[in-house]
Amino acid sequence: MKTIALIAHDGKKAEMVAFVKDHIEFLKKAHIVATGTTGGFVQQTGLDVELKLSGPKGGDAQIAAMAAEGKIAGIIFFRDPLGKHPHEPDIQMLMRISDLYNVPLATNPATGSLIIAGLLD
Numbered sequence: 001m002k003t004i005a006l007i008a009h010d011g012k013k014a015e016m017v018a019f020v021k022d023h024i025e026f027l028k029k030a031h032i033v034a035t036g037t038t039g040g041f042v043q044q045t046g047l048d049v050e051l052k053l054s055g056p057k058g059g060d061a062q063i064a065a066m067a068a069e070g071k072i073a074g075i076i077f078f079r080d081p082l083g084k085h086p087h088e089p090d091i092q093m094l095m096r097i098s099d100l101y102n103v104p105l106a107t108n109p110a111t112g113s114l115i116i117a118g119l120l121d
């Protein structure tokens with residue numbers, strides 16, 4: 001089963017929930033891991049979610065570690081381009097790790113849909 005990581009900043013959580021609902025059939029067949037607060041919202045769609053720590057408390061870093069270990073097929077990370085984040089170094093680290101290990105990472109719904117289309121069996 002493929003593991004998909006879902007992460008959204010606060011200004012993008014509603015967009016993430018809408019994205020999950022739009023792709024629920026695919027996501028139901030995947031193992032979902034998410035940063036804490038995002039994952040709580042995603043669970044409300046009925047999806048099973050492995051919750052990591054909240055982003056500012058190390059959740060991005062945990063997901064980056066999974067990506068480095070080859071455990072993640074794709075990362076959907078809706079960043080808020082208008083927000084400021086105390087854990088910006090962790091965010092940059094997650095992006096760097098995804099590039100280092102060639103893990104697909106989408107930062108908006110359009111690219112997220114393309115990743116999911118690419119991962120369909």
Ligand SMILES: O=C(CO)COP(=O)(O)O
Nearest residue numbers: 035036037038054055056
């Ligand atoms: O901050 C985040 C990503 O950088 C997301 O964390 P939460 O899902 O816990 O809000």
